[in-house]
Each structure stands twice: as C-alpha cells, then as structure tokens.
Amino acid sequence: MGICGKMPHGNWILGDLFTKDYGHRGSIQKLWEQRWKFPCTKGVYPFHDGKFEDFEPIFTHLIEKNINDPYDDAYTNAFLPTAQRLVKEAQDLERQDREAAKKLYLNANAVFRLARFPYIGTDLKKKVFEEQKEAYIRGSKLWDIPIEEVTIPHKHASNGDGDKIPLYIRKPSGQGPFPTVLLITGLDGHRPDNTERTQEHLTRGWATVICDIPGTTVDCPANKRDPLSPDRLFTTILDWIKSTHYLDDAKVIAWGLSAGGYYAIRLAHTHKEQLIGSVGHGAGTHHYISREWLEQIDKHEYPFGLEQAYTQKYGYESFEEMKEKCQDEFSLISGKGEDVAVVASGMKSCRLLLINGVLDGCMPVEDSMLLAEYGSPKEMRFIQQRLHMGYPEANSIVYPWLEEVMASK
Secondary structure, three states, X not given: OOXXXXXXXXXXXXXXXHOOOOOOOOOHHHHHHHHHHHHHHHOOXXXXXXXXXXXXXXXXXXXXXXXXXXXXXXXXXXXXXXHHHHHHHHHHHOOOOHXXXXXHHHHHHHHHHHHXXXXXXXXXXXXXXXXXXXXXXXXXXXXXXXXXXXXXXXXXXXXXXXXXXXXXXXXXXXXXXXXXXXXXXXXXXXXXXXXXXXXXXXXXXXXXXXXXXXXXXXXXXXXXXXXXXXXXXXXXXXXXXXXXOOEEEEEEEEEEEOHHHHHHHHHXXXXXXXXXXXXXXXXXXXXXXXXXXXXXXXXXXXXXXXXXXXXXXXXXXXXXXXXXXXXXXXXXXXXXXXXXXXOOOOOOOOOEEEEEEOOOOOOOOHHHHHHHHOOOOOEEEXXXXXXXXXXXXXXXXXXXXXXXXXXXX
C-alpha cells in the first residue's frame, strides 16, 4: 500500500464507491428522505435519545423553507423552539413524574445535538452546545447514577494549550476502584452524546471518563494546531485517573469514536504502559487526510460536507490549505514533525482493536489496515457492506473484547 498517501486510482477498497456521489449533499430534503428519516424512526445515531415526532416537523420546516446549509443560523434556529420546549416540559415534571422528565431531557438532548450538527463552528452553535450540556446534566441528576462534570487543571499544558480539562464521569455506586473506560469523542459527537455507552459500562461495573478531542469544542484545551498536544492532554487525564481513588488506574481502556479513533490509536502507542487496551473505532490514521481522499469526501455518506468542519478542527485557513498540509503534519504514518508518526516509527502499542465498516466513506478502512504493517500485532474486525463505524454490528463486537481485556488484568 505504501505510505506516500496516494492510492492508485481505482485501488481503494471502496472501488467505484470512492467516486460515487450519494446524492444528498446540499439538499436537506434528500438527506432527510434518503438517509435520515429511517434512523430517526429507530432512534439511532445521530437521533439516539430522540423521538421521531419531535424531528419530523423540524425537517418539514427546513424542507419547506429550502434551508440546506447546516452552518446557517436558520438551520440551527429551526431546532431550538422544540429543544427548549422539551426542557421546559421536563422541568415542570421533575417533581411529579421523574421518569417522564428523564425521557424529556434526553429527547431535548437529541434535538440540541442536531441543532449544533455537524460541527460547533458558529457562535449560535456554541451557545446551543452550552444549552445542551446544561439540560443534559440537569436531566442526568434524575438518574439513579448521574453524570458528573469534573474540571481538572491541565497540569501538562504548554505551547498554547488551555489550562482546564472538563470531563464527564459516570461510575457505579460504591467506593471502587472501578475499571475505567476513557471514552474519546468524535467530530460531531461530544460528551453529552454517550448515555447508552455509559449505561453499558455501568452494567459491567465499569466507570466512564469522557473527553472531547482537540479542535471540536471550546471545552478541549489542547492546541489544535499542535499534533503533539493530545499527548499532553492524555498525560494529564491519565495522571488524574491515577490520583482518583474510585478509578482503577491498572484497568484503563481507551475507546476512540470516529475522529476520536485517531487519538485512541496515538494514545495506545504513546501511553501504552498506562492502558491495558485501546479501541480505534472508525478511525483515521493517514489516508483520511490525504488530498486524494479529501477531494471525494463531500460525495460520501456523511450527512453534510466535512470541508468546513475539518478546516476549523485542524485550524487551517482554507480547505485547500488543509489538503496541502494536513497529512504531512498529522499522519500517524508519514507525519514529518518529530514524534508525530508514532505508528510508522515501529513503536509498540498496548492491545489495540481496530473496528470499522469495510465501506466507510468518512475514514477509509485502509487507515486501520495500515497499522498491521508496523509495531506490535494488532487486533482487527471489519464489517462487510457497512459504512462508517460498522454499525449496527460494531458494538456487539467491541463489548466482548472490552470484557475480555478487562478480565485479563
């Protein structure tokens, strides 16, 4: 496959799908009717915690008004009355019907999520994210085991990093110490978007520590222009886990989701002594930021164009500049800066599971396969005929792996 970043045309595993246009780009109507309506009826990503009845009128409005740009305030504003109404209804019900209030807060959370989709790149979306977090934490206080927000000092901050790291913690009742999953979020999914995962961890007796990734929210203090800033971020977080009596620092597994998978893979190499395992789930490592791949991503399954989100996440002036520089600066295989290409340097890793759909059009499955060529042996499972993240089968593969690795220590 080689590390130059150029895939001879037609040799991508996607084959003809590499240049096929999925057809929903720029049309909220096509996006809703062809791709989003069905998952919305099922309450699955990105509509998890949500109700179809809340979303259908919003999308009817967006279609009628021909509002197609998710970065336009008109798009975001279409969701807010519904989200705010649900929060108000939940508040009114908190005392007399706790269960109904819990559901309404989760329904509101889903509507806020879609309002700030696909990237918190406008002032209005930033305000919506603050509103979402406030409603989510308030709602979680009604749960038997709530989410707790903990802000820790970024002890290892340097080179433009911020000084605080906000984390979400959810842990079983009791003293612990509990085995811990460090959940690393993605480009469009953030700390309030992981209720179901934290619940799955609780049922297994595990705690969850959730952090956002560089460049996606105002909450992550890591300097997004510095490819080594995640090392400092995770050194601080893992130090904090070690110093926290209810977390078992001898049993920590990182799980990086989508764009977060890159960080889980990096972490598996740079901090292998502090982890017993890591999961790169739908992860990019190298080709996903190549010019050839980036020039096709607006055609693939992602609901909106990734150009603006990526350009802002990595801190470039333009998408053209990103295509020119990003692979050289951030690739774990061919990054030119000192200590960037941790995979190609042959560094050993902790146990590392790579999982994705074979037909992923956001992060090519080649980016996971490449890791087999370097360093320690890796564990891999790719799901045929599935797109980004390998849903719906992926979690039923990840959880048994997590259980086995937790039990191995």
